[in-house]
Amino acid sequence: MTRKTVRIAMNGVTGRMGHRQHLVRSILALREQGGLDLGDGTVLWPEPVLVGRREQALGALAARHGLEHFSADLDAVLSDPGVDIYFDAQVTSAREEAIRRAIAAGKHVYTEKPTATGLEGALELARLAHAAGVKHGVVQDKIFLPGLLKLKRLIDGGFFGRILSVRGEFGYWVFEGDWQEAQRPSWNYRAEDGGGIVVDMFPHWEYVLHELFGRVTSVQALTATHVPQRWDEHGKPYDATADDAAYGIFELEGGVIAQINSSWAVRVHRDELVEFQVDGTEGSAVAGLRECRVQHRSATPKPVWNPDVPAGEAFREQWQRVPDNGEFDNGFKAQWELFLKHVYADAPYHWDLLAGARGVQLAELGLRSSAEGRRIGVPEITP
Numbered sequence: 204m205t206r207k208t209v210r211i212a213m214n215g216v217t218g219r220m221g222h223r224q225h226l227v228r229s230i231l232a233l234r235e236q237g238g239l240d241l242g243d244g245t246v247l248w249p250e251p252v253l254v255g256r257r258e259q260a261l262g263a264l265a266a267r268h269g270l271e272h273f274s275a276d277l278d279a280v281l282s283d284p285g286v287d288i289y290f291d292a293q294v295t296s297a298r299e300e301a302i303r304r305a306i307a308a309g310k311h312v313y314t315e316k317p318t319a320t321g322l323e324g325a326l327e328l329a330r331l332a333h334a335a336g337v338k339h340g341v342v343q344d345k346i347f348l349p350g351l352l353k354l355k356r357l358i359d360g361g362f363f364g365r366i367l368s369v370r371g372e373f374g375y376w377v378f379e380g381d382w383q384e385a386q387r388p389s390w391n392y393r394a395e396d397g398g399g400i401v402v403d404m405f406p407h408w409e410y411v412l413h414e415l416f417g418r419v420t421s422v423q424a425l426t427a428t429h430v431p432q433r434w435d436e437h438g439k440p441y442d443a444t445a446d447d448a449a450y451g452i453f454e455l456e457g458g459v460i461a462q463i464n465s466s467w468a469v470r471v472h473r474d475e476l477v478e479f480q481v482d483g484t485e486g487s488a489v490a491g492l493r494e495c496r497v498q499h500r501s502a503t504p505k506p507v508w509n510p511d512v513p514a515g516e517a518f519r520e521q522w523q524r525v526p527d528n529g530e531f532d533n534g535f536k537a538q539w540e541l542f543l544k545h546v547y548a549d550a551p552y553h554w555d556l557l558a559g560a561r562g563v564q565l566a567e568l569g570l571r572s573s574a575e576g577r578r579i580g581v582p583e584i585t586p
């Protein structure tokens with residue numbers, strides 16, 4: 204076995220996603236398992252170079268994880284020929300510019316979603332990366348969740364017959380920040396800082412729907428800012444200018460209709476923070492982050508509407524749990540592995556900047572649909 208060290212510039216690793224999911228649960232986890240076996244006698248050894256705005260915070264983070272390399276000078280890191288890959292988990296508003304610089308420096312690019320704040324910018328990134336001949340990938344973690352992998356398995360196995368509809372519920376109560384600290388960063392609630400639930404979540408819904416059920420062909424959304432005032436990380440009140448809830452209806456290629464509610468102003472009466480119910484002619488399923496339950500047509504009860512008598516059946520108990528039948532790795536790590544194999548072993552990979560642009564497009568059209576009060580067609584983006 205030869206060990207090949209690959210240096211990855213990781214920008215935004217002091218943040219929630221950058222630190223927990225990408226640095227700790229993906230890159231450091233890969234090191235803990237001894238690197239990534241490419242299957243051709245090579246083991247990749249990822250060597251992160253922590254990048255950000257505050258040298259001191261980066262130094263402390265590096266020390267905490269026993270890492271050597273960190274810098275607050277992005278251009279210096281990008282001009283280092285030893286660095287192969289640029290990764291971005293910064294706040295959304297800072298992303299496009301940084302990725303442009305990375306592409307110009309000839310680095311492969313892996314990035315969080317949304318890839319840019321508008322469709323034009325997102326498409327331009329895809330064009331630039333293509334022209335520069337660098338490899339590129341965008342985080343689409345939800346399809347790597349155990350619950351959705353089991354759902355995919357059901358679809359591939361023909362469980363549903365003809366799929367009719369998908370209903371998604373995503374959300375939880377995000378505290379305002381006055382009497383209990385908010386559990387999400389305040390920029391998420393300010394439109395001027397790249398916040399908003401549509402910009403955040405519609406890119407996820409685009410690839411989940413597209414990969415599992417069919418490309419989104421139209422969107423109709425109604426957004427709201429249910430909580431107009433919040434308190435930031437310093438306890439200071441601010442105006443929440445971004446949408447904190449979005450009620451969306453999506454038509455999909457092939458005829459499936461999807462409806463997804465996304466909200467940071469909802470209290471959870473569900474088994475998981477996101478759940479999708481899929482109804483088909485032969486059976487139905489409810490998939491969450493980890494679990495998936497099914498009801499086949501042969502086991503479907505026949506309720507009769509009668510409000511005068513109490514519900515005679517425990518409907519939830521009539522569903523069957525889908526077994527894991529395997530082990531599921533962390534979804535972010537699984538996708539990192541595929542991307543690294545794409546870069547270093549030329550493995551196929553389609554979750555690229557163009558796929559990322561489709562997510563940005565859906566968010567943009569979703570917001571426009573809400574502002575204009577109408578359903579909007581989603582033009583297909585092709586290479």
Ligand SMILES: NC(=O)c1ccc[n+]([C@@H]2O[C@H](COP(=O)([O-])OP(=O)(O)OC[C@H]3O[C@@H](n4cnc5c(N)ncnc54)[C@H](O)[C@@H]3O)[C@@H](O)[C@H]2O)c1
Pocket residue numbers: 214215216217218219220221255256292293294295297315316317342344388403
């Ligand atoms: N894939 C997912 O499931 C998922 C989930 C949450 C967030 N995200 C995405 O990840 C990105 C980061 O989100 P987060 O929740 O980790 O945010 P965060 O606020 O916790 O972290 C943001 C990071 O960006 C850095 N940064 C750079 N420029 C900044 C600026 N001008 N202001 C503030 N911070 C700046 C911060 O130092 C920090 O490292 C966002 O683009 C978001 O859309 C993805």
